[in-house]
Amino acid sequence: MKKSYLEMSERELSDSISALTAEYEAEKKKGLKLDMSRGKPSTAQLDLSNGLLKILDGKEARAENGFDVRNYGVLAGIPEARRLIADVCGVESENVVIGGTASLEVMYNTVVRAMIFGTGEGKTPWIKQGKIKFICPAPGYDRHFGICQDLGIEMITVRMTKTGPDMDEVERIVASDSSVKGIWCVPKYSNPDGITYSGETVRRIASMKCAADDFRVFWDNAYIIHDLDDKPDKLLNIFDIIKGTPNEDLVYMFVSTAKVTFPGSGISAFISSGKNVDFALAHMNYQTISYDKINQLRHVRFFGSADGMRAHMKKHAAILYPKFKITLDALKGELDGLDIAHWEEPRGGYFVSLYVLPGTARRVGELCKNAGVTLTNIGATYPYGVDPDDSNIRIAPSYPTEEELAAAMKVLCICVKLAAAEKLLGK
Amino acid sequence: MKKSYLEMSERELSDSISALTAEYEAEKKKGLKLDMSRGKPSTAQLDLSNGLLKILDGKEARAENGFDVRNYGVLAGIPEARRLIADVCGVESENVVIGGTASLEVMYNTVVRAMIFGTGEGKTPWIKQGKIKFICPAPGYDRHFGICQDLGIEMITVRMTKTGPDMDEVERIVASDSSVKGIWCVPKYSNPDGITYSGETVRRIASMKCAADDFRVFWDNAYIIHDLDDKPDKLLNIFDIIKGTPNEDLVYMFVSTAKVTFPGSGISAFISSGKNVDFALAHMNYQTISYDKINQLRHVRFFGSADGMRAHMKKHAAILYPKFKITLDALKGELDGLDIAHWEEPRGGYFVSLYVLPGTARRVGELCKNAGVTLTNIGATYPYGVDPDDSNIRIAPSYPTEEELAAAMKVLCICVKLAAAEKLLGK
Numbered sequence: 142m143k144k145s146y147l148e149m150s151e152r153e154l155s156d157s158i159s160a161l162t163a164e165y166e167a168e169k170k171k172g173l174k175l176d177m178s179r180g181k182p183s184t185a186q187l188d189l190s191n192g193l194l195k196i197l198d199g200k201e202a203r204a205e206n207g208f209d210v211r212n213y214g215v216l217a218g219i220p221e222a223r224r225l226i227a228d229v230c231g232v233e234s235e236n237v238v239i240g241g242t243a244s245l246e247v248m249y250n251t252v253v254r255a256m257i258f259g260t261g262e263g264k265t266p267w268i269k270q271g272k273i274k275f276i277c278p279a280p281g282y283d284r285h286f287g288i289c290q291d292l293g294i295e296m297i298t299v300r301m302t303k304t305g306p307d308m309d310e311v312e313r314i315v316a317s318d319s320s321v322k323g324i325w326c327v328p329k330y331s332n333p334d335g336i337t338y339s340g341e342t343v344r345r346i347a348s349m350k351c352a353a354d355d356f357r358v359f360w361d362n363a364y365i366i367h368d369l370d371d372k373p374d375k376l377l378n379i380f381d382i383i384k385g386t387p388n389e390d391l392v393y394m395f396v397s398t399a400k401v402t403f404p405g406s407g408i409s410a411f412i413s414s415g416k417n418v419d420f421a422l423a424h425m426n427y428q429t430i431s432y433d434k435i436n437q438l439r440h441v442r443f444f445g446s447a448d449g450m451r452a453h454m455k456k457h458a459a460i461l462y463p464k465f466k467i468t469l470d471a472l473k474g475e476l477d478g479l480d481i482a483h484w485e486e487p488r489g490g491y492f493v494s495l496y497v498l499p500g501t502a503r504r505v506g507e508l509c510k511n512a513g514v515t516l517t518n519i520g521a522t523y524p525y526g527v528d529p530d531d532s533n534i535r536i537a538p539s540y541p542t543e544e545e546l547a548a549a550m551k552v553l554c555i556c557v558k559l560a561a562a563e564k565l566l567g568k
Numbered sequence: 569m570k571k572s573y574l575e576m577s578e579r580e581l582s583d584s585i586s587a588l589t590a591e592y593e594a595e596k597k598k599g600l601k602l603d604m605s606r607g608k609p610s611t612a613q614l615d616l617s618n619g620l621l622k623i624l625d626g627k628e629a630r631a632e633n634g635f636d637v638r639n640y641g642v643l644a645g646i647p648e649a650r651r652l653i654a655d656v657c658g659v660e661s662e663n664v665v666i667g668g669t670a671s672l673e674v675m676y677n678t679v680v681r682a683m684i685f686g687t688g689e690g691k692t693p694w695i696k697q698g699k700i701k702f703i704c705p706a707p708g709y710d711r712h713f714g715i716c717q718d719l720g721i722e723m724i725t726v727r728m729t730k731t732g733p734d735m736d737e738v739e740r741i742v743a744s745d746s747s748v749k750g751i752w753c754v755p756k757y758s759n760p761d762g763i764t765y766s767g768e769t770v771r772r773i774a775s776m777k778c779a780a781d782d783f784r785v786f787w788d789n790a791y792i793i794h795d796l797d798d799k800p801d802k803l804l805n806i807f808d809i810i811k812g813t814p815n816e817d818l819v820y821m822f823v824s825t826a827k828v829t830f831p832g833s834g835i836s837a838f839i840s841s842g843k844n845v846d847f848a849l850a851h852m853n854y855q856t857i858s859y860d861k862i863n864q865l866r867h868v869r870f871f872g873s874a875d876g877m878r879a880h881m882k883k884h885a886a887i888l889y890p891k892f893k894i895t896l897d898a899l900k901g902e903l904d905g906l907d908i909a910h911w912e913e914p915r916g917g918y919f920v921s922l923y924v925l926p927g928t929a930r931r932v933g934e935l936c937k938n939a940g941v942t943l944t945n946i947g948a949t950y951p952y953g954v955d956p957d958d959s960n961i962r963i964a965p966s967y968p969t970e971e972e973l974a975a976a977m978k979v980l981c982i983c984v985k986l987a988a989a990e991k992l993l994g995k
Binding site for chain 1: 830
């Protein structure tokens, strides 16, 4: 049964197509409607945080500094919220600015701020420097690429490896081209591969020599505490490494509780050097009076501490782990040994990244769609929406129920095989 | 007693200064600490909305379209929140985009969007048009001026009259200078004067002929339902007037529940033509996935309808009206007939705008401060923080208790008289 597709004869491939088509048609008849397109928490995960909704009343609505969180003020966030996030991230409170309800907006606004004002006092706004570029390790997070696209920032694709972005390439580019102003990184459980940057990768990023003195690392630590089991990946704290070096202001970190409490209704944070934080606040001061302090206090009361938040994440893991297992078991059971697909086995995050036979990912997406299974848009994990190999498929196992997921994975694996056989047969 | 200061002899002025200085010193000894600097709701007002805090639990967290508001999605806001705001504003839901927790941020982001992308498809970004300018009716809202200052937009001051901005001047400027791109308006209960634009003013704004085809009116309807009594000012609905005219896309309106529920934790909205809304959403789509839909649903559940929100505003009025009365009674009782001050009697909003003897406002601010009474920074109500007449003082009566307010007004009136007598005596 487990013969490599690459070793199949035309006849064998043809027979496979017939058999797989029959399987596919049978699945299609079921009228499935399954969505694995986005890294959305499931209802069961959302329910974990329902206690947050009623945790605060008007009488208790005071921050530890006595400030009534229901009124104007406190731009950088209430002290206990800054401390909570600082503790989770291993930084100091003064390096944390609490933002709105989504880190995507904090990232977008941070890029916009550099476009309009530059990265600091006396720096030239990016928008006045002609064409600027960002390094985009790929596959990566489509919404990072979207920010670049919206703002007219050229994207340079760099290959992801099993230890993070191809650092030889990254170092070469940042050293030689001063129009390169940033790099998008999801350093822990990367979106979509689920890879955690190795110690060497983090150290090399921290000590990069950049041609542009206003280059910044956009360190989207989206899955900082989003482990799936008790053998989590360890990510070096990049701020510990850059502290006191010429690269002290190199890194903008972003985190949020989108996948801790409620997406779109959580708290987010911008984390950086004192100098960067001061510069950000100096302009944010004109943008808003304060973000939602009531919601900040809700989060503090609900978790109590960083440990409380970490304990909460174990409840998410208990729901997510079986779904990742279903996904990986299906891939292993159906595709292992066929030489038409490979994948990572992440220990956290929200995705399984599947690489199918080059040139077949779009066909797989189309086949899945026609059978009622929605995947992340094929190509979306690459800049400009184009996967040069037409190979990567991002699987988001979190939202469907276990039964739905198993059904969707069955369809997906049939489609991966069918598309591969078609391709190899030259159909 | 009520002799005009302008008719006093040197001797009388000198005697007045002695008497007022004694009064002032007596007040100073009390060690007051009173803040009338910002339009902040009082604790009693905040308490009116405490019911909002616990109104939602996880089970009920679905929008009318079945969407779980605890999860990702719905960029423009949940339908019932858009409808609620539309009903309050007399517009259609599709013209309403719900933003984050503060309208200041929506305004800032709207200006930034025009800076980077222009005001619509095919329009040149403002930032690529060299020096651009905004018309700033003054006195006005300091944070509007702050946005211009932060973004390097030159401010052109236009005088406020009793019917709104000096429209002869506004029309002349917009018709002749294509680098003029915007005007800040608080059309109802203007900040700080409490003036509501007359029908003629609204009609003239709606039919302005602008040299710049990307000119926009920033219509900050901050006090749209913030009436103090049952004889509220009526503001024409500018959207009714521009509809179907060449100026259909002229107006960006902004509202929020900052002073309805909780400042910094309310809901805000951007309201404009279909074309402007589509353009805004096309870029917002890269900036965020959605704003806080849980908070949107909280507001909908709490108010039920626009009528519910209006009824809620009557409770605010019941708290605010006596404070405005204390303020105005003090001004009338202490300053009427002295020819050294005049003021408006607003029927809503958050401020009383006091004009003291030209050249004495800063002195009044200093005297008040030394006696423990904090006013809005003198000059802050003018572009670049400079009141050319050094005359306007913005009084914010909402935050202090009635007792505190009466004490603060007593000090203020003493200081206004003392500074005037000093000035007239040439001291």
